[in-house]
Amino acid sequence: MSAPHDLAIRGGTIVTASDRFRADIGVRGGRITDIAVSIEGAQEEIDATGLLVLPGGIDAHVHLAQPTSDGTVMADDFESGTRSAAAGGNTTVLPFAMQVKGTSLRDCVTAYHAKAEGKCYTDVSFHLIISDPTPQVLGQELPALVRDGYTSFKVFMTYDDLVLNDAELLAVFDVARREKALVMVHAEGHDAIKYMTARLESEGKTAPYYHAEAHHQVAEREATHRAISHAQLTDVPVMIVHVSGRDPMEQIQWAQKRGMKVHAETCPQYIVLTRDDLKGLNMDFEGAKYVCSPPPRDTDSQAAIWEGLRDGTFEVFSSDHCPFYYEGSGDTGKDNSRARTSFRWVPNGIPGVETRLPILFSEGVSKGRITLERFVALTSTNPAKLYGLYPQKGALLVGADADITLWDPTKVATIKQADLHHGSDYTPYEGMQITGWPVRTILRGQTIVQDGEVMADPGTGRYQTRGTSEAIGRAGVS
Numbered sequence: 367m368s369a370p371h372d373l374a375i376r377g378g379t380i381v382t383a384s385d386r387f388r389a390d391i392g393v394r395g396g397r398i399t400d401i402a403v404s405i406e407g408a409q410e411e412i413d414a415t416g417l418l419v420l421p422g423g424i425d426a427h428v429h430l431a432q433p434t435s436d437g438t439v440m441a442d443d444f445e446s447g448t449r450s451a452a453a454g455g456n457t458t459v460l461p462f463a464m465q466v467k468g469t470s471l472r473d474c475v476t477a478y479h480a481k482a483e484g485k486c487y488t489d490v491s492f493h494l495i496i497s498d499p500t501p502q503v504l505g506q507e508l509p510a511l512v513r514d515g516y517t518s519f520k521v522f523m524t525y526d527d528l529v530l531n532d533a534e535l536l537a538v539f540d541v542a543r544r545e546k547a548l549v550m551v552h553a554e555g556h557d558a559i560k561y562m563t564a565r566l567e568s569e570g571k572t573a574p575y576y577h578a579e580a581h582h583q584v585a586e587r588e589a590t591h592r593a594i595s596h597a598q599l600t601d602v603p604v605m606i607v608h609v610s611g612r613d614p615m616e617q618i619q620w621a622q623k624r625g626m627k628v629h630a631e632t633c634p635q636y637i638v639l640t641r642d643d644l645k646g647l648n649m650d651f652e653g654a655k656y657v658c659s660p661p662p663r664d665t666d667s668q669a670a671i672w673e674g675l676r677d678g679t680f681e682v683f684s685s686d687h688c689p690f691y692y693e694g695s696g697d698t699g700k701d702n703s704r705a706r707t708s709f710r711w712v713p714n715g716i717p718g719v720e721t722r723l724p725i726l727f728s729e730g731v732s733k734g735r736i737t738l739e740r741f742v743a744l745t746s747t748n749p750a751k752l753y754g755l756y757p758q759k760g761a762l763l764v765g766a767d768a769d770i771t772l773w774d775p776t777k778v779a780t781i782k783q784a785d786l787h788h789g790s791d792y793t794p795y796e797g798m799q800i801t802g803w804p805v806r807t808i809l810r811g812q813t814i815v816q817d818g819e820v821m822a823d824p825g826t827g828r829y830q831t832r833g834t835s836e837a838i839g840r841a842g843v844s
């Protein structure tokens with residue numbers, strides 16, 4: 367007789383968003399069939415003694431294979447990006463399908479499916495980026511796409527090629543309300559950034575460091591408040607993504623205290639980097655390795671972000687993985703001739719999909735700043751709930767996909783570019799000491815990475831059609 371399970375994981379400590387306990391897990395047909403003190407035999411047995419058994423990481427904010435307006439090439443396609451994600455303990459990532467102005471949103475989505483098809487090591491699902499909210503997009507394409515399971519979309523309040531004005535933001539929010547989609551907002555004030563950029567350049571302040579001044583926290587605070595106001599007027603839940611510091615966070619708390627449906631995400635760069643990292647070695651071009659938007663702030667903001675991670679202001683912790691090469695030639699990297707003339711030409715974004723979970727675990731759980739349960743909520747369960755994947759994903763429950771990360775809480779490691787699986791030629795976290803590391807990533811019952819070694823083929827990951835966010839209608843995130 368065949369074994370009752372395909373896979374048994376024995377002896378580990380299961381951690382969920384609300385609980386931790388000792389139990390075995392049985393898997394059959396890619397799903398969890400049993401969670402019990404002791405289970406029957408399996409074809410494949412894993413001894414998880416001394417390990418934490420976590421729901422696979424869900425990175426809800428990842429950029430892969432996106433074209434840029436100036437032709438700079440992104441360092442990760444779906445193959446290398448999801449490989450890196452899997453090595454970092456993730457089983458699902460949510461990249462963006464970005465509409466290029468003047469083109470159909472539906473055609474963009476089709477093109478991203480073609481880029482991802484047969485390439486992914488993890489499961490994937492796309493958020494949409496709306497850059498051109500024409501009557502056709504708002505009236506037909508977007509409603510149809512939401513009904514097809516693209517239930518979240520991002521809008522930008524800055525970047526020349528992506529920025530929406532207030533009327534456009536309100537129109538997109540209105541569609542989100544009608545179609546029950548979750549809007550993600552990149553909240554930085556475009557005109558303020560343009561003013562600051564021109565002023566700094568006129569003063570000869572062109573090094574990468576001045577990116578952090580141009581993208582001032584005041585511009586983020588103002589845009590955050592404006593997004594919240596638009597959400598209030600249109601009566602729609604919003605997700606303010608990649609919140610960098612105390613000032614925008616206080617705007618979010620102001621809204622949350624008044625019962626507004628404002629959700630928030632933050633990222634590793636805002637807890638372990640500061641604007642001083644953009645100085646490089648001596649106000650030199652090395653600082654370009656840390657250029658992202660919003661930029662990292664200061665130690666006061668880091669402390670504020672930790673407070674927000676603890677008290678529930680932030681429900682989601684994502685990487686905002688947006689990988690570029692440093693040593694590019696021509697227009698392929700940060701280190702190109704035009705970027706050296708001014709910070710305004712340095713591509714915005716840093717790699718981090720593989721280091722997201724280790725950094726939050728080490729700085730958060732190992733240093734006693736957040737609980738294990740909160741770690742799971744922020745990195746897997748809440749993203750699943752807020753982006754319409756729960757309880758199939760983000761949960762260790764009978765019937766859920768067997769997406770499981772085995773975690774060694776005592777493993778000490780140093781982050782090194784040489785060990786990472788992404789396409790970038792650097793990591794902004796080089797040399798960071800980490801306590802706690804993922805040792806095995808299991809996707810629907812299949813081991814995809816073990817001890818840093820990729821065990822699966824590209825194409826193992828599947829596209830996931832998503833349901834409605836739990837931000838809409840009922841509360842349910844912890």
Ligand code: URP
Nearest residue numbers: 552658659686688714715
């Ligand atoms: O600098 C960043 N974050 N680049 C990625 C694009 C975005 O705004 O998320």
Ligand code: ZN
Nearest residue numbers: 370392399400
């Ligand atoms: Zn069973």
Ligand code: ZN
Nearest residue numbers: 552607608659
């Ligand atoms: Zn953004």
Ligand code: ZN
Nearest residue numbers: 427429686688
């Ligand atoms: Zn982003």
